[in-house]
Amino acid sequence: MKTRFDAIIIGGGILGVSTAYELAKAGLKDVCVIERHYLASGSTGRCGGGFRQQWSTEANTRLAMASVKRLEGIEEELGYQTEFFQGGYLILAHSDEDVEQFNKNVAMQQRLGLGVKTVTPDEAREIVPFLDQTKIKMATWCPTDGHISPFLLTQAYANAARRLGVEIHLWTTVTGLMKKSNTFFVMTDKGPYECQKLFNCAGSFARSIGEMLNVEIPVDPYRHEILVTEPVERLWNPMVISFGVGLYSRQEKNGGVVMGMGDPNEPVGTYVGSSMHFMYEMSRRFTTLFPKLSGLRIVRQWAGLYEMTADAQPILGPVDEVENFYQANGFSGHGLMLAPAVSQLLAELVTTGKTSMPIDDLHVRRFRGARTFHREKSVV
Template sequence: MTMRNSANVVVIGGGSIGCSVAYNLAKFGVEDVVLLEKDSLASGATGRCAAGVRQQWGTEENCLVAKRSIELLTTLSDELNAELDFRQSGYMLVASTPEETDQLEENMKLQNKLGIPSEKLSLREAEELVPYLNFSEVEGIFFCEEDGHLDPFKTTFAYARAAERLGVEININTGVLDIVFDDGVKGVITTEGKISTNLVVNATGPSTKYIGNSLNLAHPVEPERHQILITEPLERVLGPMIISFQHNSYIQQVPHGGFIMGYGNPNEPHYINYKHSWRFLENMAQKAVQQLPVLKDVRVVRQWAGHYGISPDGQPVLGEVPGYAGYILACGCGKGFMLAPAIGEGVAKLITGESVSIPIDKMGIERFESGDLITEPAVV
């Protein structure tokens, strides 16, 4: 099939966010949408992620975007006509110091105010939920039963197939080399030729800052490497995702029984680096066994690395860039897979001029110039 040479909107990036944006644009009536992906769908951060979805964030913006995503997820499988493995098995955030507990308590108050049903658990309540967790180093435990797991591949492909059914053209193995800009977006130059358009959505996640050299725009999104591993399957011993702030790590037993776990080092230099190391394997194994001694003799099946595309305040960067008519960002969230349903809906509605249910006006790039930042305190 030959690629269209003009489009109403070009979405760059075939991860969860790009596919959600493309689907939602078509859903809200935009015709001639083209999505361009340089490799294959979900080959970036999305296909490398830990599949967790949570609403337990520490800023109003992140809480509201995550809450809207969970609302959408409860009916998304029917809407997209696909099984997405969405399981509301909960998320448990574990604090090991009084300072961490205070911070999580403050976050919980904000979440509750916004209608998110997170709660502080007593030790006994937590032990009932996760009997295999080592509670010796635990100071405070926070839980939200609506949070849980969602399959990143199934979700991204479901968005993409549903978008195609609504007329979106998806071109994989098609990289965007540059954006044509002349007093507004005029098109994109790709590895397969040029497409004329007046609207481009940059949904390239960790690669955001590498897009559109001719725009001469400093994108405030950096690729932050995170390593991750998965074990052989075990019989079910863990329901919720466990996040430990002391260990700066997460552990979840996924539907097929394997344990997925990982962490990153925010102080590493920021560039695309898919290397993963023995040191990570060793450290992660120690962190995991300290928290869940039952994992002591479990074999690791695979490890890999990917990137958070992270902004300076740990919140998404959404909307049109002032002074760059037609250039829209849908990126910048460290843990963005879980936010993709609401970001896709929000960005599409912004483009069609409908009212948006997430606070997209507070999430624009201009906040980095004005210094008007509220930093997310709960990224792990």
């Protein structure tokens, strides 16, 4: 088995496989992805599948817009069906504070060229029937947002990467890292590997990969729970989000209604068991906004990890401490939707030394010392 590569990517989630594909496409042919379980076994395979361009920071909005542009042609480029569907995102405002913030967000997003607008409660109900519009003050609506299957998108990138010569080594755990002159030595439970460029795409475990090279990568894992109901007739097309109530929900292609929520009391940790508390609390929140849907029956619940940074924005690019050690992690609950743009930018950086969009603000050094940063506010 080959164990020497130009580049090794740790992690076989959406970031790992999309980065592998983009590197190979940009000309770096000798690439290996090392994944300790199977593809999409981490956060990627547990996520809600949504993609949206409605963010509060310019950095996330620009990245998300570039990603959606990329996703619009992804099935053709990768030669694989992904259930890509632009059903829109409706984001609900419940308080005067929400309204003020959302108006600011929409002004910034429109300035960047996004087709997004505010809608009245009655207009929101036309977009999402069954919504109790008396619970909201207004909403924002972007019809080019949508959702996609995380499993199919991961498989699409992995297949395309393999066609370009990328190797993907599954069931292989990275246990230690060392760098001597220009070579990284990657210790695994299957034996040692070597490479010249190393990528930390380990999602919620990015911190422990950084520690192996004495580099602090401040990413902390938090459990997020999610469930799906029995399939029912088509209710609506968009993803609906409420930061105030704290939920997101969309209907799958087969009719099942997916819904998830954030829990501010969740401690840092990698536990991904399911809880009764979530099932009750999720049902309560959902029926607050959709009282007529209280009869929906839950068929499955699961949990995954949000890989949070202090400003809820990703860590991207090189690190100052170790040359050729690249980061694409800390996506803070929105990595699936940013992966198409981020992986392309990272490949540009590695193969040409520059990027078509600025990513300096996402360098890990923003967390070093007393620097201030803009926290992304639009996170459930």
